[in-house]
Amino acid sequence: MHSKALKAILAAIPFAFIANNVQAQVPDNATHIPYSEIMTVFENLGDTLDQQVRVVDVGDDINVGVGVLRRVGQRSEGEAVRTIVHYDITEVYYVLSGSGILVTGGDATDPVELPPDSHSVTILVGPSGLRTVTSGQEQTIVAGDIVIIPAGVTHGFRHIQDQITYLAVRVDHRQVLPAGYAHPSLD
Numbered sequence: 358m359h360s361k362a363l364k365a366i367l368a369a370i371p372f373a374f375i376a377n378n379v380q381a382q383v384p385d386n387a388t389h390i391p392y393s394e395i396m397t398v399f400e401n402l403g404d405t406l407d408q409q410v411r412v413v414d415v416g417d418d419i420n421v422g423v424g425v426l427r428r429v430g431q432r433s434e435g436e437a438v439r440t441i442v443h444y445d446i447t448e449v450y451y452v453l454s455g456s457g458i459l460v461t462g463g464d465a466t467d468p469v470e471l472p473p474d475s476h477s478v479t480i481l482v483g484p485s486g487l488r489t490v491t492s493g494q495e496q497t498i499v500a501g502d503i504v505i506i507p508a509g510v511t512h513g514f515r516h517i518q519d520q521i522t523y524l525a526v527r528v529d530h531r532q533v534l535p536a537g538y539a540h541p542s543l544d
Contacts, residue, residue, distance in 0.1 A: 383416040383417075384416050388411070388413045390411055390423055394411075394540075394543055395410055395423075395425055395524070397540075397542050397543060398425050398542055401540070402427055407426045407481055407482075408540055409422050409480050409527075409540060410422075411423055412535055412537065412538040413536065413537075414532070414536035418531075418532055419530050419532070420529035420533075420536050421527065421528055421529065422525075422527035422529060422534050422538075423525070423526055423527070424524070424525040425522070425524055425525075426523055426524075426525055428520065428521050430519055430520065432515070433515045433516065436491045436492070437489050437490065438489070438490050438491075438493065438513050438514075439488075440463075440487070440488050440490045440513030441511065441512065441513060442486050442487075442488060442511045443482045443483055443484070443485045443508055443509075444483065445483045445508055445530070446482050446483045446485075446508055446534070447506065447507050447508050447528040448505075448506045448512075448525050448526070448528075449505050449506075449526040450498070450502075450523045450525055451502075451503050451524045451526070452500050452501060452502045452504075452521065452523045453522045453523055453524065454520070455499075455517065455519060455520045455521035455522055456498065456500070456517070456521060457497070457498060457515075457518065458497050459495070459496050459497075459498050459512060459513075459514055459515075460490060460493040460494065460495050460513055460514070460515050461493055461494050461511065461512045462490075462493050462494050463491055463492045463493025464490065464491050464493075465488035466489050466490075466491075467487075467489040468488055469487045469488075470485075471486060479535070480535065480538060481534075483529065483531070484533065498521075
C-alpha cells in the first residue's frame, strides 16, 4: 500500500512542477525609472496634457504605468466641472509643482465615452469616459501632495492657478495597458 502511494506521489511531481511553471511569472527584479527618463518625456509633452513614461508588468496579473502630466491655468465657472473617469485604472498622483483645486466624485451627467482605439485608452488610462460633475469633493492640491483616485471615481480640476505638473502612477489590475510600453522619446 505504501508502495502504491509512493508511486502516485512520484508520478504527480512532474505535473506539479509543470503546473507551477504555467502560473503567472513573478518578476525577479525591480524596475528603475530614472529621473532623466521622466524629464525626457516631460520635455516631449508638447501640447499634450499626459504622456506615459513606462508600463511594467509587476506579476499577479497587474501592470503599473507611470505618466507625467502638465495642466496649465484653467478655471471652471459655476458649480459644474468637466471630469474623467477610468473604469479599470487606479491613479496615484504625486504633485511636482504648481497647485489646483481637484474635484472628485459628485453627481455626474453628460456622459461621453472615449473611443476605444484612442491613445488615451490604449496607452494612458484604459477604458474611460468624460462627465460633467456637480457637488463633487473639492481639495486644493500643491507640490508634494499625493492623491489616490480609485478606479471608477470621476476627477478633474476646477481651478489651476498657473500650472500643475504631476506624476501619475497607474495601477492596472486588469492589464488593459500595454506591458513593456516605453515612451518613444526613450529610444
